[in-house]
Amino acid sequence: DSKKYLSYLFKAAELGESDAQLEVGYLNLIGEGMPKNLPEAYKWIKKSADQGNAQAHYNLGLMYRNGDGVEKDLNKAKLHLTAAVKGGVKPALAALKELTPQTK
Known part of the structure; x- marks a missing residue:
């Protein structure tokens, strides 16, 4: 059931x-x-992301790009999207290319 799943998920995250x-x-x-x-x-x-999770870097990059829960920061977005690309997250490349003209 979903409550049990969330309970185990939170425990694993906290660990x-x-x-x-x-x-x-x-x-x-x-x-x-x-x-x-x-x-x-x-x-x-x-x-x-601090542990090197490439998908987390991708999500953080999008959060910084869009200002979702953080102050919008295109340089931090670029940093995290670059880490995601290096980690093999394919959609990160398109997001990075879209962002690059804005951060040069």
Whole structure:
């Protein structure tokens, strides 16, 4: 059931599991299974990115690009999207190319 899943997910995230941190952050970002909470989304996604999770870098890049839960910062967006590209996240390349003319 979904309550049990969320309970295990939060425990894993609190124990430092990068993919669980990303998932908790993403669920907060979109408001699935819990109320939408952008500061909480940022906190968990950043913890995951700090461990080198490429998908988390992609999500942070988009958050910085759009100003979702953080102050809009195109340079930080570029930094995180570049890390995501290096980590093999394919959609990050298109987002980075779209961003690059704005950050030169």
